[in-house]
Amino acid sequence: MMLSGDSLKAVGEFAEKHNLLVISDEVYEKIAYAGNVHVSPASLSGLKERTLTSNGFSKAYAMTGWRVGYMAGPPEVIEKVTALNGYTLVCASSVSQRAALTAITDPRIDATIKTMVQRFTRRRELVLEALANLPGVKVYPPQGTFYTWIDIRGTGMSSEEFSSKLIEKEKVGLLPGTLFGRLGKGHVRISFSTGEDKLNEALARFVIGKP
Numbered sequence: 001m002m003l004s005g006d007s008l009k010a011v012g013e014f015a016e017k018h019n020l021l022v023i024s025d026e027v028y029e030k031i032a033y034a035g036n037v038h039v040s041p042a043s044l045s046g047l048k049e050r051t052l053t054s055n056g057f058s059k060a061y062a063m064t065g066w067r068v069g070y071m072a073g074p075p076e077v078i079e080k081v082t083a084l085n086g087y088t089l090v091c092a093s094s095v096s097q098r099a100a101l102t103a104i105t106d107p108r109i110d111a112t113i114k115t116m117v118q119r120f121t122r123r124r125e126l127v128l129e130a131l132a133n134l135p136g137v138k139v140y141p142p143q144g145t146f147y148t149w150i151d152i153r154g155t156g157m158s159s160e161e162f163s164s165k166l167i168e169k170e171k172v173g174l175l176p177g178t179l180f181g182r183l184g185k186g187h188v189r190i191s192f193s194t195g196e197d198k199l200n201e202a203l204a205r206f207v208i209g210k211p
Contacts, residue, residue: 002036002143005044012047021077022051027069030060030113032144033121042072049074052081059145060113061103066096120146123192123199130203146193149177153186163188170209172202 003011015022022041029038042051056069071081092100103109124141127148131139136154152162159176166172174191177184190206192199 005039008039008041008044015050024051024053026053026055027059028145031117033124036143057100057103066099068092068096068100126199127192146191148190150188152188159188166209170205172205
């Protein structure tokens, strides 16, 4: 789910009331569907001064494994983060840094990202269509990213049991929702970041292998 401007405003008011910092993970900012637009908390009045924005190149620029990211926020906080980073990670490799520089400066990249999002949009529709009428399953259309959150409570199985049976019976891997916290109970998450051929095969097995 992508938070709306009104929701972010409410977060800002709560953070200001309790003197809190807001950490905003925006690594999927460029992958959005169905007219959804990413809004950064740091762009809103009253939130900029208390927001730490975390971002990277792994998703939008398909640079998973290059280990390049960045953070922006209040100078006094960033100073401490920089010191901590210096004693833990030191820095990204020079190769990764040059690749990241190209990603944000090459004028051709925007068109590439647009094409990538179009492909993700198509795969998203494939997932929604394939699982729409599956008994005991409710699919949440993702507003962004390349994951789909699925409510499987209607099957009578736990997240772990559902995931285990699907990979044992049909060799289709997904993640139990409980890995993402207690609210993930009764849910699973699948990824559609792979090609359409593999995705279609996995979806067919998902339907055939329904518990």
